[in-house]
Each structure stands twice: as structure tokens, then as C-alpha cells.
Amino acid sequence: MVFRILQVGLGNRGRMWGRIIADHPGATFAGIVDADPARIGAFKAEFGEFAAFEDLEAALREVRADAVLLVTPPDGHLDQARLVFAAGLPLLAEKPLTLDLADALEIVVLAESQACPLAVGLNFRYLPVSQAIRRLVRDNTLGAAGFGTFNYHRNRDWWRPGMNTYPLTMLHPMMLEQSIHHLDLIRFCYGREVEAVQCRSWNPSWSVYAHDANVSCLLTLEGGLEVDYLGTWTGGWNELKFQWRTDCEDGVILQQELFSNLSTVRTDEKTLTPVPLAECVPFLDDTRALLDDFITAIEEGRPVPCSGRDHLNTLALCFAAIEADDTGRRIDMREFRRRHGLEVSA
Numbered sequence: 001m002v003f004r005i006l007q008v009g010l011g012n013r014g015r016m017w018g019r020i021i022a023d024h025p026g027a028t029f030a031g032i033v034d035a036d037p038a039r040i041g042a043f044k045a046e047f048g049e050f051a052a053f054e055d056l057e058a059a060l061r062e063v064r065a066d067a068v069l070l071v072t073p074p075d076g077h078l079d080q081a082r083l084v085f086a087a088g089l090p091l092l093a094e095k096p097l098t099l100d101l102a103d104a105l106e107i108v109v110l111a112e113s114q115a116c117p118l119a120v121g122l123n124f125r126y127l128p129v130s131q132a133i134r135r136l137v138r139d140n141t142l143g144a145a146g147f148g149t150f151n152y153h154r155n156r157d158w159w160r161p162g163m164n165t166y167p168l169t170m171l172h173p174m175m176l177e178q179s180i181h182h183l184d185l186i187r188f189c190y191g192r193e194v195e196a197v198q199c200r201s202w203n204p205s206w207s208v209y210a211h212d213a214n215v216s217c218l219l220t221l222e223g224g225l226e227v228d229y230l231g232t233w234t235g236g237w238n239e240l241k242f243q244w245r246t247d248c249e250d251g252v253i254l255q256q257e258l259f260s261n262l263s264t265v266r267t268d269e270k271t272l273t274p275v276p277l278a279e280c281v282p283f284l285d286d287t288r289a290l291l292d293d294f295i296t297a298i299e300e301g302r303p304v305p306c307s308g309r310d311h312l313n314t315l316a317l318c319f320a321a322i323e324a325d326d327t328g329r330r331i332d333m334r335e336f337r338r339r340h341g342l343e344v345s346a
């Protein structure tokens, strides 16, 4: 059976999804939706003729879909999710699920009450490098992980054609658009939850963003694993530099490029040993793997990957970090989740 997807949002990221679905042997477009007719025209010119709508409600009335894919800016996700669940359909929504934790919780609770599967687009979990770090940590290959340093330096060139523009004016663009991926990877690859967070976020004088484009967090994870995180979209050099180092009892796990270049080294060794990784085109192959997992889960009636419920933990971490910055306090995640109705147990 070919899986019919109603794709909503045909912008920068929507075109990547367009390529993935257009090339997918087991999936097709039930229809496409964008509020901007020019975006619909450009999408059709690139990927072919499909039933097209400027409004999600009309599309849900007119087409037969197996799931909805939301690739719209996050501020519209709550209204769109309400329509999708009222139509009884599964939803795969791009991150962040919303820009407000209570709204995100509302979406998750609504999905659960309507028994509609809900997944969030955390495709970087599917990068071979992320999967390999997760395995190395889980298997204690270099001994128990003790502390990590995660550094992402970028000068995000918003003049580049096709770049989205809403991050320029939103609150906390770095935290909610970019660091959210990194904090999610820290949870996912280390295979444990964050217990406490300290944070500073700020905006350098030359930033083109209206709000904070730099984030620095100190995270304490379960088992005493400490992580020092820095992410910036306003680096002083227009070259992306990435390093994620995990120091373990008997050595180090070292990722030296954003989507690849993983090595290990034992404490007394002089040279790094590369970890072989499968070929991967970032943003496409990882997203295709997520989509495949999502489709299979729905067809087999299993829980979907990157569930909305799980995403609440990453989103809660982002908002707890923002609170830590606002108050100058170290935030206890359990207390924060309880305060926001995300955790019921004492």
C-alpha cells in the first residue's frame, strides 16, 4: 500500500520533504497545502501536479490521507494539530512542536485522547553518527561516560536564498529553532534524562536576530553525567565549526564535524581511531529514515518514533533553560516538569 501524506508547508524545509516523498517508493502526496500560492506553484514545478490547497481545513475535507506532515512555522501548529486530530489522522510535525510549553502539552494530550499518533521531526537522531554515539555510550565501550562538551559555532547566513525569515523576529530563535536539536541529541545519544539545567542566553551586538542567538547551558544528566553546551548563530567567522566530545572512564568519544567524523581514543593512546559510519546525506537520508519508521509504526500499529510525549521532555528542557537564564537559578527538571503538568508521579 502506498502511504498518502498531506503535506502542509512548502517552504525551505518543505522542499526537502518534497524531495523525500517524491522519490519514496512507498509514499505519495495525498495533497499539498500552503498559505502562499507562489510556494504551491514552485513546489508543483519541482515535484509535479498534486491536489493543492491554501487552507488545511479545505484540504482535510477534500483529500483522503493516511497522515498529515506539518512543515509550517511552529506558531501555527496548535491550530493545525486541532484540525488534524479532529479529522482522526496521525501527525508528523516539524520541531519545535510549539513555542509555548502549555500549547505543546495540549497537542500531546489531544493526540492521546483521540488516539492519533503524533511524532516530531527529530531527524538528526537518525544520522549514523548520532546512532553510533548512542551505541558507544550505551555499551560503555570507553567505560562510563562522565562529562561532555558540545560546541556549535555558526554564522547563520540569513541572506542565503531559501532561508526562512521568522527566526529573525521570534523570541529565543537559537534555543527554540537550533539548540532544541542539540539538546534532544544530548538526551537521545546519552540515553538518559536531564536532571538540572543552568543557562545563559544572549545576543551579541552584531547579531541580525531580534532576540538571543547564543545559548550556553550546563546540564546535569542522570548518573552524574555533566554536559557543557554552547551554540551560536552569530559566530565571528562564517565557517561552521562543530565538536562534541564525551570523556569517559577509559577514553574519549569525539565527533569533529556536524554530521560525521566520529573517533574514539583510549586514555593512553596518541592517535584517534575513526568509527566507520554509513554514507548519509544530512537532512535527506536521516529524515527519510524517520519517515520510514513513522510509516511502519502506523502500518503495524506500534508507537511512533520521536513521539510528541517524548518531545515534551526536550521542549521542557528548552523552557527550563530559558527560566534558568531569566532567574539566574539552577532549574531542577523534575520540579519543572511537575510544575508544568508534564510529570504526575511524586
Ligand SMILES: NC(=O)c1ccc[n+]([C@@H]2O[C@H](COP(=O)([O-])OP(=O)(O)OC[C@H]3O[C@@H](n4cnc5c(N)ncnc54)[C@H](O)[C@@H]3O)[C@@H](O)[C@H]2O)c1
Binding pocket: 008, 009, 010, 011, 012, 013, 014, 033, 034, 035, 036, 039, 054, 055, 056, 071, 072, 073, 074, 076, 094, 095, 096, 121, 122, 123, 162, 163, 164, 165, 166, 177, 283
Ligand atoms: N528538522 C529539520 O532538520 C528542520 C530543518 C529546517 C526547518 N525545520 C522546521 O521546519 C518548519 C518550517 O521551517 P521552514 O524553514 O520551511 O520555514 P519557511 O518559512 O521557509 O516555510 C514555511 C511555509 O509554511 C507556510 N505557511 C505558514 N503558515 C501556514 C498556514 N497556516 N497554512 C499553510 N501554510 C502555511 C508558509 O507560506 C511557508 O511556505 C519549522 O518548524 C522549522 O523549525 C526543521
